[in-house]
Amino acid sequence: MDPDAVAKAFVEHYYSTFDTNRVSLANLYQDNSMLTFEGQKIQGTQNIVAKLTSLPFQRCKHVITTVDCQPSAPTGGGMVVFVSGNLQLADEQHALKFSQMFHLMPTPQGSFYVLNDIFRLNYA
């Protein structure tokens, strides 16, 4: 299993879900998951999804520019994923640049969940 391919597939799934059915992001977090969104710290699936679904824009589209990944330990199967891209809001003319990192951990079912998630807009 190529880690770069896994990371890219995860990232595409994550933002596609974010842009079309944000509440379903709940499937990608667990109760020990942490999100830091523009400096605000949030923990647990329910709180994270509440935050993401209450952002002050309903329609948006993430366009990925780069995806980098590395294994997060010699063993254990986790990986860190670093994304840069553009966030296009429905009501805004200009896209916002963002960077985001995920620390993905394997699940017993053979997929991954987000343990760490840090999001920042890159103001021009």
Add this chain to the structure above:
Amino acid sequence: MDPDAVAKAFVEHYYSTFDTNRVSLANLYQDNSMLTFEGQKIQGTQNIVAKLTSLPFQRCKHVITTVDCQPSAPTGGGMVVFVSGNLQLADEQHALKFSQMFHLMPTPQGSFYVLNDIFRLNYA
């Protein structure tokens, strides 16, 4: 020990070392450390320092805009640190925006080393 204070101190030390004595960054990596620099993957202290000291600019200054951190596991003492900032090159009028993530792991001596390091410029 406040994790945010530790992360901030690490980040200030890292960029201060980068800007004044780049070769000393060797002290912050180990042989299992990974760096992805603008998409190029490099492993091990020696290779990482060789990369960082051979960048096509000798004098630079990192100005930190944001530092976010989270514990990278319930136990173990690791932390993920996410930085955004500006990179001012000596010969360039405009600063470059960058984002970088570190996954820090504790050492037996009570400090931290960089296990994962991913760097990206954010082109405007």
